[in-house]
Amino acid sequence: MNNAKPRRILLITRNLPPLVGGMERLNWHMADELAKYSEVRVIGPRGAKAIKPEKVALTEAPLRPLPLFLLVSMLKALWLALSWRPDVVLAGSGLTAPLAWLSARLCGAKAVVYLHGFDITVRSKLYQNLWVPFFKRMDRVIVNSTPTKGLTFVAGVPERKIAIVYPGVSLPEAPQPAESINAFKEQHGLTGKKILLSVGRLTTRKGLREFVEKSLPAIVQAEPNAILLVVGDAPKDSLGAGIQTVESIQQQAEKSGVANNIRFLGVITDQTLLATVYEAADVHVFPVRHIPDDPEGFGMVAIEAAAHGLPTVAFATGGVVDAVSCGVSGYLVSKKNYTQLGQCVLRLIREPEEKIKIQGFANRFAWDEFGKGVVAEMI
CATH class of the missing domain: 3.40.50.2000 (Glycogen Phosphorylase B;)
Known part of the structure; x- marks a missing residue:
């Protein structure tokens, strides 16, 4: 991309409101902030479209069961990779890293994942054997803290690929009355x-x-x-x-x-x-x-x-x-x-x-x- 900001970013994540939690808030704000710099499209869970950031286009996939979410998200990601041709495909957590990598490779985009600690340590042989190896293949791995960087390195990701970007917070404009x-x-x-x-x-x-x-x-x-x-x-x-x-x-x-x-x-x-x-x-x-x-x-x-x-x-x-x-x-x-x-x-x-x-x-x-x-x- 010749050191230029990406024009088009595709974000794939299951962690978005209406689900409640820190990862969900982070992914919502990530889409919102990235839309200030690029055209952003998101593949997210059913129900997310009604409360998405204003400048973001969002396509929904069924939240449950999990295999159906992954299958539908993968098909939609591959379609967007071919028809829209993003510059970056970003996985909002480790869960969608394989989808981001596959669709990025299809269109020559950069594959990036934002990892949380549990993304690396989750106790599942299937996940450890199929998902975690994709972290090493990503072009860039962004992590949320110093300890998560350590876990990512131990998981086999080269240190040169890892960067820490701390999650954000909404700063109050004034104290409550x-x-x-x-x-x-x-x-x-x-x-x-x-x-x-x-x-x-x-x-x-x-x-x-x-x-x-x-x-x-x-x-x-x-x-x-x-x-x-x-x-x-x-x-x-x-x-x-x-x-x-x-x-x-x-x-x-x-x-x-x-x-x-x-x-x-x-x-x-x-x-x-x-x-x-x-x-x-x-x-x-x-x-x-x-x-x-x-x-x-x-x-x-x-x-x-x-x-x-x-x-x-x-x-x-x-x-x-x-x-x-x-x-x-x-x-x-x-x-x-x-x-x-x-x-x-x-x-x-x-x-x-x-x-x-x-x-x-x-x-x-x-x-x-x-x-x-x-x-x-x-x-």
């Missing part, structure tokens, strides 16, 4: 409470049940007004990830004597309401567990929290080490040290960090910077 925050607190019985916030899918890796068991009782004993506010639910369409249900977390809360100190709000898709929740909270808890074959690729929710001035307390595992700046946007503690995790939560409750400092860290992860980074790695 105080009356909105107060009304939210009053509605949910949170006035006068110390709010610990958890946002995200309730997967085994996220470790919320273990936090309720091993950290929350000591926090509540020291601060009886502490409330754990949970935004999210168990994923219905996640590939390979174990889940923790609301019921299992509630049962653990009852066993641990903190049932009155936890609230479940379910999934929140309204961005204004979610911003209000972030700004109403005192600390974001992110107790991601260290599971070797199910790593946390980055930790976008920690950046989202920082964008609203909310500090994060997390274990130093996986890509979380890139998403939290210890002493700036929160604290990182050693893996499995639930006592230290609780102590850091209490410290932030009692001695809040300066919001401006936390938001300053988040600014470097703006979505437009993400888009520039991805485009640069395609050239």
